[in-house]
Amino acid sequence: MHQDGKSARPKVLIPEKVSPDGLRLLQAALQVDERKGLSAEELLNIISEYDALIVRSETKVTASLLSAGKKLRVVARAGVGVDNVDLEAATKLGIIVVNSPQGNINAAAEHTIALLMATARNVGAACASLKAGKWERSKLVGVEVKGKTLGILGLGKVGLTVARAAGGLGMDLVAYDPYANPSLAASANVEIVPTMDELLAQADFLTIHTPMIASTKGIIGATELGKMKPTARILNVARGGIIDETALLSALEAGKIAGAAVDVFTSEPPQPGDAASRLIEHPNVVATPHLGASTVEAQENVSIDVCTQVLHILSGQLPRSAVNAPIILPEEYRTLRPFVTLLEKMGSLYTQHFSPSNTARRLRTSFDLIYEGSLASTNTTKPLFAALVKGLLSPITSADSLNINIVNAELVAKERGILVNESRSRDKVEQEGYSASVTLRARLDPRSPSASRTQRPDPMLTATTGRRRAVDDQVITGFVSNNTPYISRLGRFSTSFVPEGTLLICRNYDEPGKIGVVGGRLGKAGVNIRFMSVAPIDNLGEDESLAKVDSVTGNGVARAAKEALMILGVDRAVEGEVTRSLVGDEGVLEASVVVL
Ligand SMILES: NC(=O)c1ccc[n+]([C@@H]2O[C@H](COP(=O)([O-])OP(=O)(O)OC[C@H]3O[C@@H](n4cnc5c(N)ncnc54)[C@H](O)[C@@H]3O)[C@@H](O)[C@H]2O)c1
Numbered sequence: 403m404h405q406d407g408k409s410a411r412p413k414v415l416i417p418e419k420v421s422p423d424g425l426r427l428l429q430a431a432l433q434v435d436e437r438k439g440l441s442a443e444e445l446l447n448i449i450s451e452y453d454a455l456i457v458r459s460e461t462k463v464t465a466s467l468l469s470a471g472k473k474l475r476v477v478a479r480a481g482v483g484v485d486n487v488d489l490e491a492a493t494k495l496g497i498i499v500v501n502s503p504q505g506n507i508n509a510a511a512e513h514t515i516a517l518l519m520a521t522a523r524n525v526g527a528a529c530a531s532l533k534a535g536k537w538e539r540s541k542l543v544g545v546e547v548k549g550k551t552l553g554i555l556g557l558g559k560v561g562l563t564v565a566r567a568a569g570g571l572g573m574d575l576v577a578y579d580p581y582a583n584p585s586l587a588a589s590a591n592v593e594i595v596p597t598m599d600e601l602l603a604q605a606d607f608l609t610i611h612t613p614m615i616a617s618t619k620g621i622i623g624a625t626e627l628g629k630m631k632p633t634a635r636i637l638n639v640a641r642g643g644i645i646d647e648t649a650l651l652s653a654l655e656a657g658k659i660a661g662a663a664v665d666v667f668t669s670e671p672p673q674p675g676d677a678a679s680r681l682i683e684h685p686n687v688v689a690t691p692h693l694g695a696s697t698v699e700a701q702e703n704v705s706i707d708v709c710t711q712v713l714h715i716l717s718g719q720l721p722r723s724a725v726n727a728p729i730i731l732p733e734e735y736r737t738l739r740p741f742v743t744l745l746e747k748m749g750s751l752y753t754q755h756f757s758p759s760n761t762a763r764r765l766r767t768s769f770d771l772i773y774e775g776s777l778a779s780t781n782t783t784k785p786l787f788a789a790l791v792k793g794l795l796s797p798i799t800s801a802d803s804l805n806i807n808i809v810n811a812e813l814v815a816k817e818r819g820i821l822v823n824e825s826r827s828r829d830k831v832e833q834e835g836y837s838a839s840v841t842l843r844a845r846l847d848p849r850s851p852s853a854s855r856t857q858r859p860d861p862m863l864t865a866t867t868g869r870r871r872a873v874d875d876q877v878i879t880g881f882v883s884n885n886t887p888y889i890s891r892l893g894r895f896s897t898s899f900v901p902e903g904t905l906l907i908c909r910n911y912d913e914p915g916k917i918g919v920v921g922g923r924l925g926k927a928g929v930n931i932r933f934m935s936v937a938p939i940d941n942l943g944e945d946e947s948l949a950k951v952d953s954v955t956g957n958g959v960a961r962a963a964k965e966a967l968m969i970l971g972v973d974r975a976v977e978g979e980v981t982r983s984l985v986g987d988e989g990v991l992e993a994s995v996v997v998l
């Protein structure tokens with residue numbers, strides 16, 4: 403008991419408007435302090451008293467705020483996006499970040515439909531005109547959505563919900579999403595198109611529902627807007643910055659597209675004179691101040707969801723939707739943890755190296771996952787399986803959608819069409835220095851509509867000559883030594899490297915001079931090499947002739963040459979232009995960049 407007679411209950415701070423439905427759940431066990439309107443400095447001064455912090459999108463949960471929160475065990479985001487939370491700092495400090503990935507999907511989808519109709523029928527402009535005392539019927543003629551094509555960029559939770567509602571309005575539905583679940587798309591009557599260009603060309607209305615990640619930042623810019631119909635209208639209820647605001651404004655001013663509806667902005671609130679503010683002022687733009695999740699129902703859902711999780715964490719239980727929490731239970735932590743890291747890296751390496759994002763082929767693959775040596779005797783492989791699924795999806799999903807843990811990993815994998823067949827091989831691991839290894843081998847799902855024996859290379863991310871990798875080559879083996887994960891096989895190549903940082907992976911003819919060529923091009927581009935590993939071919943399959951392929955004609959030429967894999971750890975991003983320049987006449991067959 404405290405001196406004032408009150409029991410020392412853990413304290414939770416809520417500096418934003420969060421629905422009382424969830425907060426009521428906290429009252430019995432915690433001291434609940436609702437303190438709206440605190441400045442960043444005031445927040446920093448009081449955070450040390452609190453065990454938990456519940457925010458929405460406005461509070462900036464910075465590294466210094468987290469460090470000042472000496473007692474802080476959980477930051478709960480009453481909503482989906484955790485862009486305002488420094489996740490890396492939270493993870494380093496052992497603070498669990500939870501969110502509510504499901505609670506506001508319907509609200510966001512309904513708001514998209516509201517903006518769809520508003521932009522089709524000039525609702526915003528008409529309302530403003532009438533309030534200004536005008537009666538401008540002929541100037542405000544709209545278009546109908548029935549029979550028009552809705553293009554959906556990102557067919558995840560919100561995208562699919564929008565699709566179902568728009569189908570009810572009589573719209574034709576097409577989507578571009580390299581990782582969409584084809585059966586879910588079919589069930590919502592959505593046709594998946596293989597390229598974004600097709601989506602842009604077909605859409606009368608284009609709606610964005612991707613996460614905001616490095617690969618989607620500015621994904622709709624001047625070039626993409628130029629590929630749309632001049633009568634098309636574009637909607638963004640996802641995140642500011644996915645559409646380049648300056649390019650959108652120019653396209654509207656030049657009449658390259660007819661209108662836009664925007665709920666989210668690069669900087670919120672937009673600052674006077676910035677691109678977002680000028681966009682909002684444009685007569686063909688209808689805009690709302692990030693209202694996608696602002697319904698009574700969604701706010702109740704997210705509040706109850708995160709408050710329940712706060713209670714769980716403060717009483718020592720695992721949360722349901724932790725963005726950065728361990729996918730491993732404490733008692734398994736010591737033995738399995740390095741392998742959890744290894745499996746996550748192997749999954750991420752697979753997606754980036756073998757299944758880059760712009761290929762038409764989906765990440766709808768069956769895998770064999772083989773635990774070898776002493777790892778075959780482990781009691782549970784659930785954390786390893788969860789880590790693999792997390793790794794496979796991490797390059798294509800934002801952190802806030804990546805709530806994968808031992809409880810939900812199987813379900814998430816199923817939803818994404820990923821099949822993993824786990825097996826154990828007790829054979830002694832042959833290599834010296836370690837006793838256990840794991841092999842991930844892809845088998846392309848024969849039910850996949852785009853299943854084929856070869857993989858189409860991604861022209862943006864993977865530069866390649868005509869010679870392709872067979873799907874059978876998609877194998878990764880890894881092991882752990884001194885708590886450090888290593889990759890010992892990548893495709894047909896024996897190797898040994900630590901899967902960390904930015905890696906340039908080049909497949910080339912095993913001939914002198916290749917290292918010099920690659921090193922020279924990187925040097926010219928100002929990229930430093932941290933380490934390099936050259937991997938010879940493991941063994942050649944029967945169909946792998948040693949004939950060299952002419953890079954210009956694609957024809958086989960007489961001289962035989964073995965292949966090798968060069969893995970270079972580099973200190974910064976390598977531009978697509980540089981990887982493309984490596985491939986071709988110098989005997990480099992393929993070059994790709996992965997970030998692990
Ligand atoms: N305005 C709001 O208030 C509000 C409310 C809720 C959600 N959101 C935002 O809506 C967006 C979608 O949320 P969700 O819950 O549906 O996410 P989700 O993770 O369920 O779906 C995102 C989809 O985008 C796809 N994708 C990833 N990269 C892609 C690419 N390059 N091209 C095409 N598709 C790609 C993924 O495969 C996935 O299917 C997020 O940005 C989220 O932050 C906004």
Ligand SMILES: O=C(O)[C@H](O)COP(=O)(O)O
Pocket residue numbers: 458459460480481482483484506692693694695696
């Ligand atoms: O990420 C989200 O959940 C939405 O963008 C809503 O954000 P909000 O809670 O600030 O309305």
